[in-house]
Amino acid sequence: LIVLGIETSCDDTAAAIVRGNGEILSQVVSSQADLLAQYGGVAPKMAEEAHLQVIDKVVQEALDKAKLTETNLSAVAVTIGPGLGLCLRVGVRKAREIAGSCNLPIIGVHHMEAHALVARLTERELQFPFVALLISGGHNLLILARDLGQYVQLGTTIDDAVGEAYDKTAKWLGLDLRRSGGPAIEELAREGDAKSVKFSTPMKQHKDCNFSYAGLKTQVRLAIESKNIDLWSAILAINFYPPNFPMLCSNTTIPLSSASSEDRRIRADIAASFQRVAVLHLEERCERAIEWALKIEPSVKHLVVSGGVASNQYVRSRLDQVVKKNSLQLVCPPPCLCTDNGVMVAWTGIENFCMGRFDPPPPADEPEDIVYELRPRWPLGEEYAEGRSEAR
Numbered sequence: 001l002i003v004l005g006i007e008t009s010c011d012d013t014a015a016a017i018v019r020g021n022g023e024i025l026s027q028v029v030s031s032q033a034d035l036l037a038q039y040g041g042v043a044p045k046m047a048e049e050a051h052l053q054v055i056d057k058v059v060q061e062a063l064d065k066a067k068l069t070e071t072n073l074s075a076v077a078v079t080i081g082p083g084l085g086l087c088l089r090v091g092v093r094k095a096r097e098i099a100g101s102c103n104l105p106i107i108g109v110h111h112m113e114a115h116a117l118v119a120r121l122t123e124r125e126l127q128f129p130f131v132a133l134l135i136s137g138g139h140n141l142l143i144l145a146r147d148l149g150q151y152v153q154l155g156t157t158i159d160d161a162v163g164e165a166y167d168k169t170a171k172w173l174g175l176d177l178r179r180s181g182g183p184a185i186e187e188l189a190r191e192g193d194a195k196s197v198k199f200s201t202p203m204k205q206h207k208d209c210n211f212s213y214a215g216l217k218t219q220v221r222l223a224i225e226s227k228n229i230d231l232w233s234a235i236l237a238i239n240f241y242p243p244n245f246p247m248l249c250s251n252t253t254i255p256l257s258s259a260s261s262e263d264r265r266i267r268a269d270i271a272a273s274f275q276r277v278a279v280l281h282l283e284e285r286c287e288r289a290i291e292w293a294l295k296i297e298p299s300v301k302h303l304v305v306s307g308g309v310a311s312n313q314y315v316r317s318r319l320d321q322v323v324k325k326n327s328l329q330l331v332c333p334p335p336c337l338c339t340d341n342g343v344m345v346a347w348t349g350i351e352n353f354c355m356g357r358f359d360p361p362p363p364a365d366e367p368e369d370i371v372y373e374l375r376p377r378w379p380l381g382e383e384y385a386e387g388r389s390e391a392r
């Protein structure tokens, strides 16, 4: 069994080829980070354009690296949601084009399920049921995975995801956004004193497993303002970023690379203090989620942590403590499989394919303007109803 996985739900165009036994034959990711840095966020139309420009090349490179052609494939898996409709469409069209021309079955994949299930590729001992904390740019989920396709949602964010908070903090601290904000904060935080700025932990009074990061974002913003880190005036910004008009619309902090050493220390303290509290919130919620999950499925032995933010070493080490305290084991895929990638999509395709869950090959002459079945909003499993009463 050889499956091609295609991922275009947000700002990365990714493809990978994986064997049924979990062997990764190739993996290619083309990132739009430069574009994002220039415009300060994901604009759907622009992201779609960027996917369209590289999708053929990315898929071809995945085939070349695996020394295969389309005719060697057994099936094609593609993310159909959640994500930006325009972007999802690019991947789905490509997947159907290949599946149609080679008469291959096709598997529509849930992006967040893929973030969770890739842990079963990297850790072969990992059996259902397990708890998963999925932390990325757009999602903050705690789920109990009871079986393939059977998920109980223990908690979600009521506003922003933790990755979004990392990205905004990085932007406000003037970090280099040509890479994503998370790694930049992680690095700067190593220089800082995590106890120096007092941020309060979100949702302390809510005894549930939900998350909130909007308030922490505001606290960070206020801390930056109160520390008087120089905000560049529009005129200076024009000189510094001539082509980037959108930058002028938001306050632009002096890039870290031009900051004085005192200024750098202040920023490092804010980064470290932000990270400590952002992760403390994850720790508290995970502890409760494990408690809840064990009531539903006493045989739970693992906490999976995946999604872009799970590549953070501090996050991993703190959650490892939580897991040990509860006599469970932590499973974190390697960083390149935590951020968006095609391997997780191919693997989720394989898991579903093996259970007979796939669609028949699309017609070879499918018109280009057909309306595909996309699921831009797609919850992962049922909400844990008892959670509400437990929270009281």
Ligand code: ATP
Pocket: 009, 010, 011, 082, 083, 111, 135, 136, 137, 138, 139, 162, 163, 164, 166, 167, 180, 181, 182, 183, 186, 307, 308, 309, 310, 311, 312, 313, 338, 339, 340
């Ligand atoms: P979603 O999965 O919710 O659709 P996404 O697909 O854009 O969002 P991922 O690629 O899974 O997100 O994760 C990207 C997020 O992970 C970004 O917010 C990024 O800042 C964050 N991230 C990546 N590496 C790190 C790190 N080392 N520390 C903290 N955050 C990180």
Ligand code: FE
Pocket: 111, 115, 136, 137, 307, 308, 339, 340
């Ligand atoms: Fe993702």
